[in-house]
Amino acid sequence: MSETKSDSNTTNAALIRRLTIVVVALVMIAPFSIDTYLPSLPDIARDFGVSDFYLQQTLSFYMIAFAAMTLVYGPMSDVFGRRKLVLVSAAAYVVTSIGCALAPNAHALMLMRIGQGLSASGGLVVGRAVIRDSFSGAAAQRVMSRIMLMFAVAPAVAPIIGGWLHEVFGWRSVFWFLALLGTAVWLCAALLLPETLAASDRHSAHPRAIATAYWHALRHLPFMVLIAAIALIFGGLFLYIAGSPTILYRDLGFGAQDFGYLFVPLVVGLMCGAVISGRMAGKYTHERAVTVGFSIMLAASIINTLLGAFFTPTPVTVIAPVALYACGMSLALPNLSLLAFDYLPRNRGLASALQSFVQMAFSAVVAGLFVPALNAHVAWFAVGMLALCAMGLLCWFGARVRLP
Numbered sequence: 001m002s003e004t005k006s007d008s009n010t011t012n013a014a015l016i017r018r019l020t021i022v023v024v025a026l027v028m029i030a031p032f033s034i035d036t037y038l039p040s041l042p043d044i045a046r047d048f049g050v051s052d053f054y055l056q057q058t059l060s061f062y063m064i065a066f067a068a069m070t071l072v073y074g075p076m077s078d079v080f081g082r083r084k085l086v087l088v089s090a091a092a093y094v095v096t097s098i099g100c101a102l103a104p105n106a107h108a109l110m111l112m113r114i115g116q117g118l119s120a121s122g123g124l125v126v127g128r129a130v131i132r133d134s135f136s137g138a139a140a141q142r143v144m145s146r147i148m149l150m151f152a153v154a155p156a157v158a159p160i161i162g163g164w165l166h167e168v169f170g171w172r173s174v175f176w177f178l179a180l181l182g183t184a185v186w187l188c189a190a191l192l193l194p195e196t197l198a199a200s201d202r203h204s205a206h207p208r209a210i211a212t213a214y215w216h217a218l219r220h221l222p223f224m225v226l227i228a229a230i231a232l233i234f235g236g237l238f239l240y241i242a243g244s245p246t247i248l249y250r251d252l253g254f255g256a257q258d259f260g261y262l263f264v265p266l267v268v269g270l271m272c273g274a275v276i277s278g279r280m281a282g283k284y285t286h287e288r289a290v291t292v293g294f295s296i297m298l299a300a301s302i303i304n305t306l307l308g309a310f311f312t313p314t315p316v317t318v319i320a321p322v323a324l325y326a327c328g329m330s331l332a333l334p335n336l337s338l339l340a341f342d343y344l345p346r347n348r349g350l351a352s353a354l355q356s357f358v359q360m361a362f363s364a365v366v367a368g369l370f371v372p373a374l375n376a377h378v379a380w381f382a383v384g385m386l387a388l389c390a391m392g393l394l395c396w397f398g399a400r401v402r403l404p
Contacts, residue, residue: 018192020143023130025188026086026123028154029093030066032181033120034059034241035158039259040171041245047171048106053372055106058113059242060368065117067360073125074353075210082126082133083195089122090186094179101175116178121356123185128337128352133196144277144334157267159244159259213347217354225399226340227355231362232392233297233329236385237266239374240322242367243381251313251378262319269323273330286335287400293332294393300324301386308379318378325385336396 037044045055077085096115103109135143165173217223240247244262248254254261273293280289304321311317337355344351374380 019130019134019196022188022193023127025185026090026127029090029120029123029182029185031154032158033062033116033178035154035263036162036165036178037171037174038159038241038244039163040166040174042249043166044106044109044171048109050106056242056372057368058106058110060364061110062113062117063360063364063367065114066121067117067357067364069118069121070125070353070356070360071214072353073122074129074350074356075213075347077126077129078213078347078350079210081195082130083189083193085122086126086189086193087186089119089126090182090189092119093122094182094186095119097175097179097182101172101179121360125352125356128341128355130193130196144338157263159263163259210350213350214354217344217347217350220343222399223340223343223351223354225395226336226343227358229392229395229399230333230336230340230355231359232388232395233294233332234359235362235366235370236297236301236388236392237322237326237329238363238366239370239381239384239388240266242363243371243375246371246375247318247378247381252315252318261315262322265319265323266326269326270330273327273332274334276327277331277334280331286339289335290332290339290396293328293330293335294389294396296328296331297325297389298328298393300328301382301389304382305379305386308377308382313378321382322385325389339399 041055042052045052048055073085073089093116096112096119099112099115100109103112131143161177162174165177240262244259248258248262252261273296276292277289280292300321304325307317307321340355341351370384374384
């Protein structure tokens with residue numbers, strides 16, 4: 001009896017490791033696609049003879065395409081299964097990354113970036129659904145926290161790799177690197193990813209059935225409020241990610257190879273939040289973890305605003321509060337996702353799609369509108385973070401009224 005239980009535990013541990021590796025690989029495509037080419041933006045603008053604002057829109061349109069396509073990948077993964085969607089989307093990502101590397105002008109680069117967005121969203125949507133297919137309760141929180149812990153490395157590593165490639169080989173090498181990354185992700189999924197959605201749990205592919213499922217989700221107020229909270233608190237951090245060239249080059253006097261000064265502290269904050277979330281799994285409710293996460297984010301936002309208003313920008317005054325905010329966000333985000341998905345247990349692919357759509361669409365607004373509007377001074381980024389955190393907190397208070 002004990003031997004059978006031991007074998008079962010070993011099997012579960014092996015499954016957790018296997019799925020963690022695959023899902024981390026899938027979701028890492030998105031931050032690498034966003035962050036790796038950030039150090040190259042000024043030089044790409046000069047090479048193509050376009051404004052910095054135009055090049056900033058290659059990020060915004062990538063994210064808009066990413067967000068729109070999630071609405072397709074989510075329900076399609078509920079119809080055809082997770083594995084097929086991953087393999088198709090990863091293959092398309094490789095092709096469009098090569099297109100970016102070979103782009104002859106800014107318009108072609110914009111088109112290929114849109115293609116990257118259309119394909120990269122598959123991994124993120126399906127990855128989260130795979131976890132919810134396979135695990136529940138404390139186990140799901142632990143796995144999601146491990147993924148967040150490992151995933152946290154991507155935003156720190158990506159711009160460092162991008163800055164090094166840019167300095168040594170030029171900006172086109174960044175997109176060749178992304179093509180190789182996409183190839184590695186495709187191989188990882190092909191070799192390690194099982195189909196986690198049983199045939200009996202799949203849905204009709206009829207457009208009316210998909211539209212009905214979306215309409216049901218959109219009318220589910222607690223679910224929508226939770227994903228709005230996710231988008232808002234992520235937007236508070238994304239202000240600094242999308243605005244990092246301005247903050248690092250202009251306000252802190254760093255260069256293309258110095259992006260680690262911002263992103264390494266961010267990853268430390270994200271990892272700390274993920275560790276705390278994992279330790280809280282099974283001991284505290286998801287609601288308690290989210291509340292603690294919001295407390296940390298609100299404190300960090302207030303400190304950031306005060307430092308920005310009354311002190312000259314330095315690496316410590318600018319970066320330390322953002323790293324603290326990242327810790328709180330990393331604690332709150334996986335628990336918010338799990339709470340949201342529990343509202344739609346038979347449509348997890350669709351639920352993941354809507355979360356990704358709202359989060360990425362709002363991030364596109366942050367990159368395309370908020371960053372240009374707030375970049376007059378680094379202090380305005382702090383005010384923007386505080387405002388977005390406060391709105392996310394209001395959404396959380398509203399959702400708690402309706403939580404079962």
